[in-house]
Amino acid sequence: MTEARLTHPPHIVVVGNGMVGHHLVIQLTNSDMPARVTLIGAESRPAYDRVHLSDVFAGREPEDLALATEADYAARGIDARFGTAVETIDRSTRSLTLADGTSLAYDKLVLATGSYPFVPPIPGHDADGCLVYRTIDDLDAIRARAEGATTGVVVGGGLLGLECGNALKNLGLETHVVEFAPGLMNVQLDPAGSDCLRAKIEALGVRVHTATNTQQIEPLPDGRLTMHFADGESLTTDMIVFSAGIRPHDQLARDCDLAVGERGGIVIDDDCRTSDPNIFAVGECALYDGRIFGLVAPGYRMAEAAAAQLLGGSGQFTGADMSTKLKLLGVDVGSIGDAQGRTEGSRELTFTDPVRGQYKRLTLSADGKKLLGAVLVGDGEPYDRLLQYYQNALKLPEAVESLLFDLDDGAGALSASDLPASATICSCYNVDKGTIVGCIDDGMTTLADVKACTNASTGCGGCAALLKSVFDTELEARGIEVDRSICEHFPYTRQELFHLIKVQGIKSFPELLKSHGQGRGCDICKPAVASILASLYNEHVLADGRETLQDTNDVFLANMQKNGTYSVVPRIPGGEITPEKLIAIGEVARDFDLYTKITGAQRVDLFGARVDQLPDIWRRLIDAGLETGHAYGKALRTVKSCVGSTWCRYGVQDSVAMALRIENRYKGLRAPHKIKMAVSGCARECAEAQCKDVGVIATEGGWNLYVCGNGGMKPRHADLFATDLSDEALIQAIDRFLMFYVRTADRLQRTSVWMQNLEGGLDYLKEVILDDSLGLGAELEAQMANVVGTYECEWKATIEDPEKLKRFRPFVNTDATDPSIEFVRERTQRRPATAAERAAAIEVDPARIPMTTVEESAG
Amino acid sequence: MNAEAADSNPEVTATAEGTAGVTPWRDLCSVADLTPGAGVAALVDGEQIALFFLPEEQPPVYAIGNYDPIGDAHVLSRGVVGDIKAQLVVASPLYKQHFRLSDGQCLEQDDVRVPSYPVRIQGDRVEIQMPTAP
Ligand code: SRM
Ligand SMILES: Cc1cc2nc3c(=O)[nH]c(=O)nc-3n(C[C@H](O)[C@H](O)[C@H](O)COP(=O)(O)OP(=O)(O)OC[C@H]3O[C@@H](n4cnc5c(N)ncnc54)[C@H](O)[C@@H]3O)c2cc1C
Ligand code: SF4
Ligand code: FES
Numbered sequence: 001m002t003e004a005r006l007t008h009p010p011h012i013v014v015v016g017n018g019m020v021g022h023h024l025v026i027q028l029t030n031s032d033m034p035a036r037v038t039l040i041g042a043e044s045r046p047a048y049d050r051v052h053l054s055d056v057f058a059g060r061e062p063e064d065l066a067l068a069t070e071a072d073y074a075a076r077g078i079d080a081r082f083g084t085a086v087e088t089i090d091r092s093t094r095s096l097t098l099a100d101g102t103s104l105a106y107d108k109l110v111l112a113t114g115s116y117p118f119v120p121p122i123p124g125h126d127a128d129g130c131l132v133y134r135t136i137d138d139l140d141a142i143r144a145r146a147e148g149a150t151t152g153v154v155v156g157g158g159l160l161g162l163e164c165g166n167a168l169k170n171l172g173l174e175t176h177v178v179e180f181a182p183g184l185m186n187v188q189l190d191p192a193g194s195d196c197l198r199a200k201i202e203a204l205g206v207r208v209h210t211a212t213n214t215q216q217i218e219p220l221p222d223g224r225l226t227m228h229f230a231d232g233e234s235l236t237t238d239m240i241v242f243s244a245g246i247r248p249h250d251q252l253a254r255d256c257d258l259a260v261g262e263r264g265g266i267v268i269d270d271d272c273r274t275s276d277p278n279i280f281a282v283g284e285c286a287l288y289d290g291r292i293f294g295l296v297a298p299g300y301r302m303a304e305a306a307a308a309q310l311l312g313g314s315g316q317f318t319g320a321d322m323s324t325k326l327k328l329l330g331v332d333v334g335s336i337g338d339a340q341g342r343t344e345g346s347r348e349l350t351f352t353d354p355v356r357g358q359y360k361r362l363t364l365s366a367d368g369k370k371l372l373g374a375v376l377v378g379d380g381e382p383y384d385r386l387l388q389y390y391q392n393a394l395k396l397p398e399a400v401e402s403l404l405f406d407l408d409d410g411a412g413a414l415s416a417s418d419l420p421a422s423a424t425i426c427s428c429y430n431v432d433k434g435t436i437v438g439c440i441d442d443g444m445t446t447l448a449d450v451k452a453c454t455n456a457s458t459g460c461g462g463c464a465a466l467l468k469s470v471f472d473t474e475l476e477a478r479g480i481e482v483d484r485s486i487c488e489h490f491p492y493t494r495q496e497l498f499h500l501i502k503v504q505g506i507k508s509f510p511e512l513l514k515s516h517g518q519g520r521g522c523d524i525c526k527p528a529v530a531s532i533l534a535s536l537y538n539e540h541v542l543a544d545g546r547e548t549l550q551d552t553n554d555v556f557l558a559n560m561q562k563n564g565t566y567s568v569v570p571r572i573p574g575g576e577i578t579p580e581k582l583i584a585i586g587e588v589a590r591d592f593d594l595y596t597k598i599t600g601a602q603r604v605d606l607f608g609a610r611v612d613q614l615p616d617i618w619r620r621l622i623d624a625g626l627e628t629g630h631a632y633g634k635a636l637r638t639v640k641s642c643v644g645s646t647w648c649r650y651g652v653q654d655s656v657a658m659a660l661r662i663e664n665r666y667k668g669l670r671a672p673h674k675i676k677m678a679v680s681g682c683a684r685e686c687a688e689a690q691c692k693d694v695g696v697i698a699t700e701g702g703w704n705l706y707v708c709g710n711g712g713m714k715p716r717h718a719d720l721f722a723t724d725l726s727d728e729a730l731i732q733a734i735d736r737f738l739m740f741y742v743r744t745a746d747r748l749q750r751t752s753v754w755m756q757n758l759e760g761g762l763d764y765l766k767e768v769i770l771d772d773s774l775g776l777g778a779e780l781e782a783q784m785a786n787v788v789g790t791y792e793c794e795w796k797a798t799i800e801d802p803e804k805l806k807r808f809r810p811f812v813n814t815d816a817t818d819p820s821i822e823f824v825r826e827r828t829q830r831r832p833a834t835a836a837e838r839a840a841a842i843e844v845d846p847a848r849i850p851m852t853t854v855e856e857s858a859g
Numbered sequence: 860m861n862a863e864a865a866d867s868n869p870e871v872t873a874t875a876e877g878t879a880g881v882t883p884w885r886d887l888c889s890v891a892d893l894t895p896g897a898g899v900a901a902l903v904d905g906e907q908i909a910l911f912f913l914p915e916e917q918p919p920v921y922a923i924g925n926y927d928p929i930g931d932a933h934v935l936s937r938g939v940v941g942d943i944k945a946q947l948v949v950a951s952p953l954y955k956q957h958f959r960l961s962d963g964q965c966l967e968q969d970d971v972r973v974p975s976y977p978v979r980i981q982g983d984r985v986e987i988q989m990p991t992a993p
Contacts, residue, residue, distance in 0.1 A: 488943070522941030523950035548896035552937040552952035560952050564932035811902040812888040812910065820907065820926075820933045835931060
């Protein structure tokens, strides 16, 4: 066992691919130091976000929790093996044996084996229907058991137990929480806080049984279970989930005689090293200073320390803050530092509001100047503020109680500029204020960039508001206003402009400029304001003077191509088209010699029309019953559909009919950016609805609604928003969603980016749209009804109005057509001539198609 | 500067016309053919011109080349008009660079400039001076 035998770079084997093991291998392979890393995980899949496991009960797909894929690991050169556990460690030969029979040598070993749920040895605890809750597999077992069940019991009233209770409730079960101790969440809350929480949870319909000792679990012949309690009472249920605490996975360490704690846990030092210098332990299996840290952030800190040690650097773990903020069954609960007031000489300040169900308690230092801890139940708002006072040992204000309330300029209001550079902003990724300031110093001017660079706010998301305020304050301090004002003419965001225009009933750009802007406007603010006016009043985009605000595409109601010609895209709702209409499109294309292509969105694009040809082309298309497709507008593009239940043997709803209904409803809606939608007839998802701004997938019971997906430059899977909606409920939700987007998004923000930048994110959006938390629902619907009711095909209105047609004259002083546009033929169709071809064409080139020929055929 | 030459005062232009080396004013179109707040295109001796009519500005008409050398297409008349740091500009509809209406200078690229032409309003007619006589 001499160091000389070490291979180079040393072979590092990490056992356990949970959240911490994952974080560790990422740290190891992010460094410039070469590393040879093998990762062995007992679970069948790569690491996933255990912290958000319960989201699956609220509709998230297990796959969305993945922290990595096999390919990600491979790309990092990590030899990752899943679905096989390490069975023994031989320290003398530095080798491991795996459950699949293979063995493996290591130079350095890291145990990241996490923990397992403790199941109290109650007789009957292993009966069918007794489950635990820690992995995706557990979750599947719970879901399977819940099918057809009516009642579920969680044993354990701690943090995880209550979270599990929430999950059972989401599954529609009558839910009971059985706790041995006299109160809920004993670790984090004092008795008064615990009582407050209990009252709130019971009000939600969860039955709480505290000080209840289960003595026996009796399986009944019908498969149900009866729990017999010490007080003689009993409870019959379909399933029991044990969540009575966790135990470190330390058997491997015990078997090879590493030091372990009395009550379990692999003993580590500040380097995260175990009693064997070649073996480290991190995460929930590790015991540091006599403690197991049952949260993910401390595990990450350990992983970072261990990675530093393994790569020959310095880095230590010196304990971690166990402050937490959670939403349990919809109740905000926060616990900071010394929540129970155990510090000698400490003083306390309590606030109870039995009516609103709030309990808040501060633990103060003896002199009342420092915050030592806090408990919050029923109101999580003060948490961020208190945490900063606590973590940075900031001096408390005179009126300490002000810290407990959301006062606009209360003495306790902590501005981001008061925080020291060392203040932790994001504890999930250990990002301090200094790092964020550094990003801004490096020239980043958007929150999205800072998030991408630091990972801040991409974990639990709890720090989002604080991060934004630090970011905004810092930018302001530098006099940077980049992403606030839309341009030099208006010191407002698009959202603010929308509000001004709406509230003050402003109807034109000059009016807005005069009252709220300066200068003459530009190509940024003019189209943005035109879009707002159109969303609010839905008058023709070229209505009186409006056309001068629009980008050329909106002016000519067509997309400009590279050579100054335009493309023509008729609407083909849902991709459904009659042969007659298809023939009509073909005839127009042939007669005007337009390059014809099926687009990526189930319709046909005709390219190469000169400005002056557009009205004639559209007259023909409109006569054939077609309408504009708004391919040029920041507007609804297409609603893609699959053929659905009418033809497809798997379809469960008529997806085409729904796509048509949706496309016809929202066509013409002007928005901050384009909007794309799709409707699939079953879960096979042939319409690819999950990459759309609005995606609809048929279910047996109705429609599942997905929102905020994106293809394009930065693809994003849409989030499941609501399930099993009826036709009407679906339309109502989409109405509200779209209008809220139109009202609040920034210029050129697709729904995906908008939602990610929205404070509170998806949950907030659900509250606003589905629970109508802002009381905006009716107004949003009315606004949409107005847009829907005033729809007109812009092209139809244009060709009927000689004034509007004037715009399509190529030249004001002659009837000649644009002589600069030249085409060549390729695969029998026209395409723009390249610069070289245009130069060469001066000598007569047979490939060149003079415009005159085209005109004659256009007739 | 072109902007001055485009002054609509007939006396000033009369002198200009008399000056040697200056081509005559040529009739282009009527004021009603222009779009207030935006551009239109004109074709003079095979050259494409972007004409902008900004009734609230002084002078109210501007003429620059219609050809966008960056996008390599004749499209400037179809751009959005506005001002950047108080200079009147049109944004190319292709790649959005701004061209100064007074002299055709591209604000984003110092070495790019499109031609500009003296232009004026005479009664209800719009007139332009081309660099060479017809
Ligand atoms: C024609 C078409 C390509 C084709 O030959 O199939 C196309 C062509 C253009 N796309 Fe697209 N996109 C086309 C389908 C798509 C799709 C696929 C789809 O819609 O199912 C996507 C990805 C899906 C999505 O948007 O989420 C797509 C993502 C983009 C993006 C990136 C958007 C993003 O959020 O990242 C842009 C750039 C932008 O909008 O800023 C873009 C922009 C453009 C522009 C407007 C670029 C431009 O300024 O010239 C192209 C001109 C369209 C024209 O002249 O009509 N196009 N584009 C497709 C027209 C579909 C239609 O019938 O309306
Ligand atoms: C429902 C739930 C909600 C939670 N909510 C929060 C929260 O809000 N905030 C918070 O901070 N924390 C929360 N936690 C705790 C958090 O998930 C853990 O702190 C974190 O996952 C610990 O990571 P770990 O890698 O140490 O252990 P784990 O994630 O348990 O990973 C250990 C992995 O090692 C594998 N393994 C074990 N033995 C072997 C072996 N011999 N060979 C190979 N592989 C092995 C296991 O299969 C497992 O995959 C929650 C946990 C649960 C279950
Ligand atoms: S992918 Fe690029 S080149 Fe192709 S159509 Fe879209 S924008 Fe144009
Ligand atoms: S604190 Fe969890 S993401 Fe920042």
